[in-house]
Amino acid sequence: MVMLLIGAFYFTFFHDDGKIEKEAAENPQAAEQVDTAPDPHKVDVILERVYLDxxxxxxxxxxxxxxxxxxxxxxxxxxxxxMTEEQVVFRQDVDDISPLLKSNGYFGISDDGVLSIFNGRPGQSEIIQSFFQLDIQKLESGKRDELVKGIPVKSKQSYEQVIQSFQPYSLKEDASFE
Known part of the structure; x- marks a missing residue:
């Protein structure tokens, strides 16, 4: 598929259907002035970075x-x-959390008991990402207090560590509902 797109892109912008050779045969003097290098082509390149969060x-x-x-x-x-004539879009998966999360992300608990990341401190900010429902009854009071205050997300390691530390407190689906 990619090779087809590349080929289509090449022929759209750089293929001249023998135009230069035809002009040279019709007008030998003009052929000396014709540059055989293809004209450059301007495109907008859009780079999408997809982060772990x-x-x-x-x-x-x-x-x-x-x-x-x-x-x-x-x-x-x-x-x-x-890819179009005017733009080319590329995507790359980044094995890290986003700059937004590093600068302003906080783990917290939503009003309905879901482990979430907030854009700022919990309770006064919007939710960026939600993970799983927590069993509030099983949650230790110290951990609950941490979530209410907000746990800053500073790195990929802390992001993964917090999720793993709260995983044992997630509500499990009842097997009888399968």
């Missing part, structure tokens, strides 16, 4: 493509998502 960031760059080979080599670590 589900956050997606977008970076938009304008690029001039002189060589398709060089262009594709520059994005070898990215997955091609979409």
């Amino acid at each position: 589900g956050e997606v960031s977008e970076e938009i760059k304008s690029e001039t493509i002189w060589s398709m080979e060089d262009f594709w080599a520059g994005y070898a670590a990215w997955e091609l998502v979409d």
